[in-house]
Amino acid sequence: MQTHDAAPAGAVTTATGAPPHRGRGRRPAEEVRADVLRTVGDLILSEGLADLTFERVARSSGVSKTTLYKWWPSRGALALDGYFHAVEPALAFDDTGDVRADLSHQLHSFAEVMGTPGGRALLQLVGGSQTDPDLAAALSDLYTSARRRLAEERLARAQEAGQIRGDADVRVLVDQLWGAIYYRLMVPDGVTVDAAFVDALVDHLFDGVTPR
Amino acid sequence: MQTHDAAPAGAVTTATGAPPHRGRGRRPAEEVRADVLRTVGDLILSEGLADLTFERVARSSGVSKTTLYKWWPSRGALALDGYFHAVEPALAFDDTGDVRADLSHQLHSFAEVMGTPGGRALLQLVGGSQTDPDLAAALSDLYTSARRRLAEERLARAQEAGQIRGDADVRVLVDQLWGAIYYRLMVPDGVTVDAAFVDALVDHLFDGVTPR
Incomplete structure (x- = not known):
């Protein structure tokens, strides 16, 4: 899966051994983050919490789970941030x-x-x-x-x-x-x-x- | 452990194969029930939910777990009834x-x-x-x-x-x-x-x- 990860502010090295990003290059972190929040907000407003998983959000938004976990340490945090913006x-x-x-x-x-x-x-x-x-x-x-x-x-x-x-x-x-x-x-x-x-x-x- | 179980209203036979009650005989169900609620209420008011178990309430009140489960189908029900009365x-x-x-x-x-x-x-x-x-x-x-x-x-x-x-x-x-x-x-x-x-x-x- 190709991901469109952004460079998180302050990140110096990638310690996860994940493959290097290819293709479209890096987008500003704030833009990627806003995209994810929109995806999560849409999911929650229409379906609630039951099927909200990092796996699914990663798939829908094209952002790696590693990056998602870096920004939102738990499913609850991801859900709440998405809901607030929605x-x-x-x-x-x-x-x-x-x-x-x-x-x-x-x-x-x-x-x-x-x-x-x-x-x-x-x-x-x-x-x-x-x-x-x-x-x-x-x-x-x-x-x-x-x-x-x-x-x-x-x-x-x-x-x-x-x-x-x-x-x-x-x-x-x-x-x-x-x-x-x-x-x-x-x-x-x-x-x-x-x-x-x-x-x-x-x-x-x-x-x-x-x-x- | 000797239990002081009461005859539940409407109970005809004991289908559980539990040993017959000995000793002090049966007390009215309402009296036994009130005793249990007092025990549970005291526990909750002083300690909260963490250590409230059927096991412990059975031990403290001398009422069998079978009877407790008959009256209160879940820990939440037992806790809420005890709390209300307390x-x-x-x-x-x-x-x-x-x-x-x-x-x-x-x-x-x-x-x-x-x-x-x-x-x-x-x-x-x-x-x-x-x-x-x-x-x-x-x-x-x-x-x-x-x-x-x-x-x-x-x-x-x-x-x-x-x-x-x-x-x-x-x-x-x-x-x-x-x-x-x-x-x-x-x-x-x-x-x-x-x-x-x-x-x-x-x-x-x-x-x-x-x-x-």
């Missing part, structure tokens, strides 16, 4: 100036993404991370920390703009919006994630549930 | 007439329980249930459905008493209170579950985050 456009935060409408829009998109095989794969990785510290670290490094930061930043801008009370804790709002969706998907108990659920999440937090 | 008193819902104070009190207790080895064990079982449908069914049957129902009942009483807006969905409040705690424990990302977090959960939902 869902980034769908989970972007609008900023129309109306935080409530923007949040609602993003949360509906998030709930939709979580209903795909890719969303199911993410929940399985969160599940596995409860007993696997390496997977927990990969989950945080490659997905959840960045997603939490993006949400907190949008909420903090709204707070600065006076659309969220100054004494609210925007970090806690992340747990009460996206965290509530995760919980209902991970512990279903006869309740489902639908549009009314997402609307209620936002209404409860913005309006408060104390009678006026 | 934490029930700590997680009881007060009804002083002030739902906000009662909820706050219960949520602080819940956060405390979740910080024990038993709480960690529960999160591991939720994690495992993402890829194990039998465990997911046991989780719902033996723990989460009943806990959700207790919370919803307390919230519904408060709604009937006019302490929660009529258009709020108390089922969604469960996800935004207890679910938010689960999420922060399962996906930590540098944030912790402390008293201020629990207070903020309640304040956000009761007061709303829209500036007045």
Whole structure:
């Protein structure tokens, strides 16, 4: 199999005894890496985790398993990085100036993404991370920390703009919006994630549930 | 080893060829079952899941493994049933007439329980249930459905008493209170579950985050 490996940054020699690269020459590492992430993201969104293997990704992307392992030390890390890049456009935060409408829009998109095989794969990785510290670290490094930061930043801008009370804790709002969706998907108990659920999440937090 | 097995309700014959019970005679099944649950609950709260085995529970409780397997078909089911009974008193819902104070009190207790080895064990079982449908069914049957129902009942009483807006969905409040705690424990990302977090959960939902 001909591979299109890139020169990893900082690599000096090839210690694996692999055959030298022939043919089309080396492409920039970032380009190859982006190709692999696209391949993995497509696989996960359409099929979930079950058939995601280094073998298959190497075959689909034309990148050697040695290089894949160098960049992603585990299947979980590869899956999470691919998933993050695949869902980034769908989970972007609008900023129309109306935080409530923007949040609602993003949360509906998030709930939709979580209903795909890719969303199911993410929940399985969160599940596995409860007993696997390496997977927990990969989950945080490659997905959840960045997603939490993006949400907190949008909420903090709204707070600065006076659309969220100054004494609210925007970090806690992340747990009460996206965290509530995760919980209902991970512990279903006869309740489902639908549009009314997402609307209620936002209404409860913005309006408060104390009678006026 | 002498075992103190009870006659399971509906059991007619012993098909296992086990030796007949001698000595102290048979105790009522419910009593034996309660003893086992106490043993399992104590083990989980103090040590978590790691060393919980049918072998060890049989030894500690003096009940045969055959009987244990008859009542609880898997280690997860045994663990969840024991855990549910062990934490029930700590997680009881007060009804002083002030739902906000009662909820706050219960949520602080819940956060405390979740910080024990038993709480960690529960999160591991939720994690495992993402890829194990039998465990997911046991989780719902033996723990989460009943806990959700207790919370919803307390919230519904408060709604009937006019302490929660009529258009709020108390089922969604469960996800935004207890679910938010689960999420922060399962996906930590540098944030912790402390008293201020629990207070903020309640304040956000009761007061709303829209500036007045």
